Amino acid sequence: MSTATLEKTAPAKPKQKVILCEGNEAAALGVALARPDMVAVYPITPQSSLVEHVAKLIADGRMDADIVDAEGEHSVLSVLQGGALAGARTYTATCGPGLAFMFEPYFRTSGMRLPIVMTIVTRDGITPQSVWGGHQDAMTVREVGWVQMYCETVQEVLDTTVMAFRIAEHHDVMLPVNICLDGNYLSYGASRTELPDQADVDEFMGHKDVNWHVALDPLRPMAVDPLTGGSGGKGPSTFVRYRKGQCKGMQNALRVITEVHEEWAQKFGRSFSPLLEEYRLDDADYAIMTLGSMTGAAKDAIDEARDAGKRVGLIKLKTFSPFPVEALLKSLGKIQALGVVDRSVGFRWNCGPMFQETMGALYRLGRHVPAMSFIGGLAGADLTTAHFHRVIDATEQLLSNPAPIEPVWLNEND
């Protein structure tokens, strides 16, 4: 599905208020539009201004939600789990060490199929100490059953935040959703933003029904999370049923994410590629692959390279979990070589995590596409067009030379 197609069918935009805001405020405004019942917060850089905005919206009476100032991220998510089991639409945000501290309930959320929405204002992982952006936090928890979508712009943050609730609460999905927005670059970067009308969003959101499948409700008592497993009886099969269901929900999410993005585009006149975006790819010989806010600079570099006669295109991933293998294979089928830029590190494979995942998808292509890994933008480092020209040039080499095993560390000598 290309952006162009969506734009053609998009109706006239409804009247929307235009504001100037940063990514953290946009996320807060998106949350307010989605009308959650419960928000739990604990501050951490660079997420803090997001929850401050939420707290202020609630204090100002512009958002009707119960705010829980919990004593830590572990409790933040735990409170929301309780709320969701009682039927609440729930939201929070965190990053880095907060996400690490939250991991115990975080792992559980998808197993209980609770449609909690959480923004990760991405931050690099300690140690060494750093309060700056990077995808290491979100990447580290990519394998525990949350849907994860990365945003490129402030507007996309706002719009995706609203859509995230629809996706999470879809009966075919029932999984928690992370909206990942780049710490520093998106969180504090201010841009022109269109603010949808509340009534339109209400219509878009429809009826809330978050605990139809699992509930803590005296009117329909059940045991939530009974002990399972063991070698006898229904133990193993019960556990397998849970796990298989989670995987199915993840695969359903690929379809639902696409449908919700289409509906959003229809209603609000703004379309975002739901799973991945191809940029100048159709006639490209090779491509680079990006994630999140770095994509803007990367697109500029592509344009410049095109101007210089290079047949290069770009693939930007939005939905990282579930990994959109089919969609990616279609894009990869168009090219002969690939450079993947990660903003985090995969320690085990000595490459970026997105590179590693893409290599997995490439196996299914049935054709060898040489690819190499670039790691950049760690700990808040800027990724400029200059960096992406290095990426484009190195990737172009793959058309005639073997791919290097070692990753390229883009900011190593900045």
Next chain:
Amino acid sequence: MGRSFNTIAFDPAKCDGCGDCMSACARVKFDSDDTSRSLIQILARENANTKGISPGAGSSFELALCRQCGDPKCVTVCPAGALTKNNETGVIDWDGSRCVDCLLCTIGCTYAGISLDEATGRVSKCDTCDGNPACVPACPHDALKYITTSNIYNEVGDWEDLFAPGLAGCQGCNTELLMRHTLRRVGPDTVLATPPGCVPGMGSVGFNGTTGTKVPVFHPLLTNTAAMLAGVKRQYKRVGREITALAIAGDGGASDVGFQSLSGAAERGEQMLFMVVDNEGYMNTGMQRSSCTPYGAWTSTTPVGKAEEGQKAVAQGKTQDAKNMPLIMVNHRCDYVATASTAYMEDLYEKLDKAIAASRTGFAYLHVYSPCTTGWRFPTDQNMEVARKAVETNFVMLWEYTPEQGLHFTKPVDQPLPVTEYLKAMGRFRHLSPEQIAHIQGKVEENRRMVEKLAEQVHGG
């Protein structure tokens, strides 16, 4: 079926044979000074070394008194329908207008509870003075008590047991008793959290799709019970539905790894009843120590060291004192904090009622000492005795706290037994040296002084 009734209890250890109870009875019932007419008879026991009679078991005074039997033989042998078990009061009522003075009832009774009053030629028996027995207050030694806990049985017996039958607790498990009583009291409009430990371990949350309770129940993490429950309660509050948010948690989950979420929820005044079942360790996972394990106690992670010959063992049980959780919770200024024991069910029920009420407006914390037959190593039939000895030695103190009323003892023990009376009741303290016992006795007294001070301060100020 069946009801329970109030009863007069006699503690022979406290009786010195003064006969004041008999004087009071004879006076009230017959306006007489003749204590032989008293319906309660204190008997001096002489040393009858008959086989089967335990020699010198403490006291030399015994009692003959109508026991108001549940299945009264005096009633079954009365030919005149003059004796009936009163199903309201539990008293065996005697109807003098029907009685034909045949004395057959004295054959039926094997307890000398109904006998001939020679002054009238008729039988006489205790009627508990219509629920206000004159003998009880007349006793200057507290040897007679009018036990009114029957209402617990009667009331609670009518409430639904909301746990499934056949939970897989250890034989003689105190926690199961506590859980069942608590949930009966709290009732069906409850959401129950049972973090990992004995409570879910015995099946409260069920296995593989079954459930162990008839109320919504969940298995939080060991670390997040208070937080999850807070979320549940808040959402119901938001939509205007009244539920009781109840946690039944072990001491490990509350005092160690779960302490942060507990403290946070208490500080925020989350509306819930958080009950800690304190069996002083991680009993479900194999009896490891927790921060509530008392000094000197054997656990599987505070073993009793056995040195090689010529060497010195390094440790003999736990080497630190227990964390005093309930006092810590007092310092959160919770709406209600109390300690309780299943050996004092009436006290427990009163506190449960207050805690439930407090959980409607704020955080209620109930810390219940729960002896563990398996982990503490005592016979399965000794649970109540161990629980009682803990209180009688002041090892455990029963008190309650509210911000308005402050802290006060509910079962003050002013003349405590030496702590050895408690320690010797179980195997986990068997190895203690005199120095260790002295340490524990010292801590008991120190704790007592501390709680006393708190009680004085709040009342004084």
Next chain:
Amino acid sequence: MEQTQYLIVGSSHAALEAITAIRMHDTDGSITLVTRDPHLPYSPTVLPYVVSGRSAPENVYLRDAAFFDENKVSYRPGVALKALHTARNVAELADGSEIGYAKVVLATGAAPAIPPIPGIDKVDYHVLRTLEDAKRLNAAMKKSQRAVVLGAGLVGMHAAENLVKAGANVTIVEMSAQLTSGYFDATAARLIEEAFTANGAKIRTSSQVTWLAADGDDIVLTLGDGTTLNADLLLVATGVRPELDYLKDSGVACDKGILVDDRMRTSVANVWAAGDCAQARGFFDDAQVMNAILPDAAVQGRIAGMAMAGDPGVADYVGGVPLNTYHFFGRHAISVGSSKVPDGGVERTRFDEASGRHLKLIMKDGRLLGIYGVNEFFDAGVMAQLIVRRTDLSAVQDRLFEQPLTVGRELMSQIWR
């Protein structure tokens, strides 16, 4: 045909206890009670007091109708059991109807034993076993001037005292040499006799009636020694025996009564018997005895009910222990246990003429076998326990003899309190 899980025949102590016991274990199994008596349940033991007027007939019932509703019992008074067809588990009733049962307990009690005195069928005499008997005797007593009581058991003695107090000239005729034999020892019997004599009654022990004839409204009794007595009221109280005609061809083994084992089971598997109709093991010598006393009826009824319902708490019958209490002219007599002094046994008695206090203890090997008292109160229930528990009293027997009340209570509170 009506079917019931538990059929109870009879409605006095044994039957009522059986119902209670069944309902403690089986709350739902159907219970049907049939009884010959048309009244609500009452005790034969209370009848002398109805005779005397002390108890109003409408005030002696042991249970009200609600009891049967509460216990889900189909209650059918006024219809006797005619035959028990054990081969097909059916009870045939006097009204011709039939009830099928899974289990049945026979608690049909006993009826007055009428001695085969020539002419007895020609005279109008009284017996005392039913409420109707009691009312009739009460009415007759008020008009009686010359009454004869045949039999000096407790029923006869009670009635005789009532007649004396009503102003009649009363003669008690007893075949054996002692009044109340089988209930009380010779000393007690002497005290009883003296009390009656002092109040104007005539006692003729070792006397038999050889012939009875009517003479107008009077009855003429001819005794073995040729003496004749004229009576305007004759009460025949020469004991009771069960009427077991309904068991003819049933296969249920009977001797003097229905033979039962220690769970009150008869020779037929799903048939139990309890109370005065049953012949169960005695406590003292293991022989099958008739122990037609109220406390035993209650115990047996309870055991039968538990056994029928399959209550695992049922325990074996300890055996019948004679237990009696008796009031006469303001005094009381109590007997517990055996009156026989076995080989090696010891009898200890004390008697105080002034107070009329009499006590007798029978012991063997330090164990209590029997205790008898007149005007000496002790807790009979406690003494019965000492007997059935075979408690070794060697160390306390002197004190027990001196103060049976106090020492009995001491022992009670130490042993089973």
